Amino acid sequence: MTPVAYERAGDVQAALAALSAADDGARCIAGGTNLIDLMKENIARPERLVDINGLPFDRIETTEDGGLRLGALARNADTAYHPLVREHCPLLGAAILAGASPQIRNMASNGGNLLQRTRCHYFYDVGVPCNKREPGSGCPAIGGLTRQHAILGASDHCIATHPSDMCVALAALDATVQVRSQRGERSIAFADFHRLPGDRPSQDTTLAPDELITHIVVPPAAAFRAHSAYLKLRDRASYAFALVSVAAALDLSEDGTVRAVRVALGGVAHKPWRLPEAESLLVGARPTAEHFALVADALLRSAQGQGDNDFKIPLARRAIVRALETAAAGTVDNQGRVPEGALQ
Template sequence: MIPFEYRRAADAREAVATVAARPDAVFLGGGTNLVDHMKLGVATPDMLVDVSRLPLTEVEETPGGGLRIGATVRNSDLAAHPLVRQRYPALARALLSGASGQLRNAATTGGNLLQRTRCRYFQDVTTPCNKREPGSGCAAIGGWDRHHAVLGASELCIAVHPSDMAVGLVALDATVHVLGPDGARTLPLADLHRLPGDAPERDTVLAHGELITAVELPPASDMTRRSAYRKVRERASYAFALVSVAAALDVDDDGVVRDVRIALGGVAHKPWRAARAEDVLRGAPAAEESFRLAADAELAAAEVRDGNAYKVPLARNTMVAVLRDLTEARR
């Protein structure tokens, strides 16, 4: 074990100041991802600042009828929260699809969003990986690429983001509250994560020392109450998504799509908001033909490799199935 310093923060501002002052310091939440990476030698921080006991553990209604979720709310508690289950079922289902019950009892909302890729090459320090060591190369390109990205990848990295929860939150138009050395700011959750581009080592747009303090869901509506999440994986549990789809659908009395939100998991370096598919569907009949046209429009930009070409038809069929189920559920 590489030696490191441990501190328990008294409040959020102290945590931010402490990490910001040390280039190799990191925040410690539930530790379900970070501790594994420290054991593997993937992460080598010289200081852990424990934020798991900060008073960010509440799920509260906002004045407009939304929800504010503290960054240290445990995944299991959030999935079981009555207002989440009633108003945002896509989020509850996404949370229950992730990891095991034991891990959900430890994992936090903020930590879940910041978990790193499960690419086997990223986690193997004997192989080149631009995300782990910029400029070293990408062993997945030309290697074992079955689980890798088909959208938004670059010539430097084809890894995918592993979070189920984040996909559900993107489809629900969540926002993220962040506290940093320069103060507080808010950004759409869809803008939190980055595509790899020429800097795959940067997973998010957060600066060093910025701490997620809360996630906020917009006011509940009939559309959010009829939201859904579906995860396709290689085994029934304890597996990351090959493809996942979160969607919320609003259909008028004439069977026309008024509004729709769709996000995909397992296909890109970040939770993928399916904006092209949404544009195709708004004003179109809520019918299988429309759903397939929308999925094809979204996936037209896919770039596949020998091992992951199956993800395109899998994503198409999963998207169609979720939208079809949401349409039938309202009848």
């Protein structure tokens, strides 16, 4: 048994001090829905757990410019059902409710959702090598069982996928991640927060070891409120990770053409996959299946299967078109259809 010390951080400075002691092996714990699993499987071996649940980062509030500020310690369920989330970005609520189970959503924190690790079965099997667990040891997924694995952004060192649903919506919504350390505060664009594996697949994010996520900021998204959809395709209807997921949002002009579009994919890469240059193909066009297919082709241009997961490429293409068609028809969130112009 590996001994683990536990302490509850009385304030932010105490938590930051614990994280800055890099040789101490300290890890923060909030909901623990992923970290505890990793510890049970002997994948994560922190010497000290710092409970941060008492820190003042559990609020959800509007920003001065009309966006949303999500506390890192707010629970996923509270975020999904919060009136401000439904009012400003129902796409986010729909994505959260597509993930995990009600019990896990009640425990999991927003910040922890961003930091959850891949569900690759080779990563969780300590009896086989894994470059994410032990850099340089190899990737048995390559040439192995790859049904769940990446078709985009993979490398010769790792073909795992990021498991989050919430993060796919946050990528589509152009969120930023606010972090703090003893060196100060900084904001990280969501597109830059998660990493592709490259030759360092053990490093999932650009978060420094001594930094603490405090908030997630979603910019004003009223333009996309009436036309958004989250589509998740998986092997069973609940408590399963995405084979492919799509967060889609449209801003339609009065004449019915597309003013702006956001599309992000989950289940296909080491991070939520989004290409603004692909989205730009739809601007000024009519919201038709033919135009949506052009976006899908651009998003998947570099897709490459590993054998067992070759089916993901045509599946993702159809999912993108379907999600955009659903968004064009009008948003349906967890409380029913959102009426167009409701914020006006």
